[in-house]
Amino acid sequence: MGGRRGLSWILVLAGTLGLRLFGALRGGKRPPAVAVCSICGHCGPPRRHLPGSARVERLLWLPLLLPGLLYRLWRLSGSRRVCAACGAAHLVPPDSELGQRLSRGRTPR
Ligand SMILES: [Zn+2]
Numbered sequence: 001m002g003g004r005r006g007l008s009w010i011l012v013l014a015g016t017l018g019l020r021l022f023g024a025l026r027g028g029k030r031p032p033a034v035a036v037c038s039i040c041g042h043c044g045p046p047r048r049h050l051p052g053s054a055r056v057e058r059l060l061w062l063p064l065l066l067p068g069l070l071y072r073l074w075r076l077s078g079s080r081r082v083c084a085a086c087g088a089a090h091l092v093p094p095d096s097e098l099g100q101r102l103s104r105g106r107t108p109r
Helices: 002-026 054-061 065-077 097-105
Strands: 035-037 047-049 080-082
Touching: 035 097, 054 065
Parallel strands: none
Antiparallel strands: 047 080
């Protein structure tokens, strides 16, 4: 029993490392570090939004490796960059024409 539990933790660790490697390989084309939100005008580094629930993922990792791994892969496949201020997915590069117009037109706080 104890050996089996230890093996599952090794599998979880290997899965996590594999996912990080997958993400590093997938991230060959890096998105810009800064983006302008076309909804609220916020200019700054976007945050990554994953669909689904982190709580559900933790629950799925507990009993077995496969459900948690599949759920994690589904969440990663649907991840997108969103505005750090308002959460909108309407981001434009700051060096684009729209990005520069939005940055100029932003009202100072
Ligand atoms: Zn925003």
